[in-house]
Amino acid sequence: MFNNSYKIMFLLILMMGTMITISSNSWLSAWMGLEINLLSFIPLMNDNNLMSTESSLKYFLIQALASTVFIFFSIFLMLENFYSIQINLSYAKILILSAILLKMGAAPFHFWFPSVMQGLMWTNAYILMTWQKIAPIFILSYVIYKPLIIFCAISSAICGAIGGFNQTSLTKLMAYSSINHMGWMLIAMLKNESMWILYFIFYSLLNFTVILLFKMFNMSHINQMFSMLMNSKPLKFMTFFNLLSLGGLPPFLGFIPKWLIIQSLTFENQYLLLMILIVSALISLYFYLRMGYTAFMLNYTEMNWTLTYQYNKILMNLYLICSSMSIFGLYSISFIYIML
Template sequence: MMFFFILITGTMITVSSNSWLGAWMGLEINLLSFIPLMNSNNLMSTEASLKYFLTQAMASAVLLFAIMMEYLNNFPITQENSMYNDLIITSSLLLKSGAAPFHFWFPNVMEGLSWMNALTLMTWQKIAPLMLISYLTQSKFILLVVITSTIVGSLGGLNQTSLRKLMAFSSINHLGWMLAAMQANESMWLIYFTFYTFLSFSLIFMFNNFKMYHINQLFNSFFNSKILKFMLFLNLLSLGGLPPFIGFMPKWLVIQMLVMKSQYFLMTIMTVMTLITLFFYLRLCFAAFMLNYYESNWTMNSFVNNASFKTMLILSFISTFSLILISMIYLFL
């Protein structure tokens, strides 16, 4: 609990800081409190925490270097110098958040974490770097990162059997959308991030309850409970952004913003790449629904009367029917 509280404090320091040095300090506090949370006394988590520490420490060092360059007054800061500094700062923050082409550590670290730590890494740990990126104006570089993130996030997930890696590549794809939302509108990325956090939580809550880590576990689970199976896969499709689920709404808003800004090329690439992510989600659903797998007896417990089951049902209902309800309310008003 103490480390979790320090983790939250670190992010808050970064977000509320009015100087780059204060922001860097918040990032460091956040990093140092997350590493003890990652370690679950097994080889995988130890390796993941070491990889995470090394990449984040490197990003922090580069960020500190760029901040010091900003603060040095030994030479007159020209427009060109300032631009390069902004580029270095943006790159180090993108490395911290795990956006492509700085994404190589992210799936490997995710693979070694428990589901709750993976959720923290996918959501909370992105708030501080993204907030700092939104202060910078590196539009051309960010647009390049948006394109690479959406491409890597969609193509990287095609060949995966691990659910954690699949969620990691999905996260990289969504990060591309968040950065595009950031370029389109200052607060739009926060709306997208909120939706993404909710959908990730509702999926990971289910994975964590049933201790699922690989795709084949999805196939031979819930043989007796069809409701759970439907809930799981509707949540997956919602995360992919398929209408008429709520996951489509933030994508819809971003597409609308990009069209208003006349960025048709970027919007087309992002939409096509999202279709690829939807393809591998649909592939999971087809295999699980169409083929009749038998479930091992010990995996089916009396779960239906459980409080967790009710929580899953509520989350899935919101995820599945919210967009339809919002549209109906809007029509009647």
């Protein structure tokens, strides 16, 4: 992706658009940052094949629709502030939040997200799952309408968990995983700002670790994992530990942000919401395990010849570092906490 200088330029513009939205103090400048971000991501998505072109077109149409709704009802809010025009603010807030949730791909506005993800290369998919959510979720934290956010959080957790069933495409599995994590992130946003930022940082790190392996071995379907990781048992163990960490299974690093949210909901006696989130997380763990149990138990073979893969050693070393953080992160943090 970064071999072409124009892609580096568009990546920098993409980051600048997000920073404009985060640092803006008016609806108009926030919308401008979102548009800069959108128009710089479209050239990055296009990898000169039909699937990426289709994905970029779908992404543009959905984001343009959401931006139109966002700027239209933002004007109503600006008119109410500057000219004291009496309007029903709750309807304007609901429609602005709906436009932002559509941009993020949160349920029930998630219909475009898996199909767009399916046509992208892994680098672009990672940007779509992580960086492209930063600006919308910051705007979402400015206009909090609690009933709608709780409804979307529950919908995202359930749709992200159930949608991963019977999926063989790894990109679609990661898309539904992202939708499920978005439900947890929305609940964390209702608690305080530092909690959802912490969750987002952990999610981005764990997602990077998993996607880095998929990119190195050029994987796109589950059945490729069975044969491509068969020659290295340590690599296979690290891969599936990372998947379990992304699912939030203790005692891995991915359990820490979920632990904080579970603790916060328990203190506030929101047991029904907590039960829905935990059950959805357990269901999503199923399709992470589905990637692993066949390779370990049902389809395990030893090859009689030497099979070597050509991969970038720098990326492999980076993967090993991130994997060690993912697998042993909770142990390290607990040890430091005890020592202090």
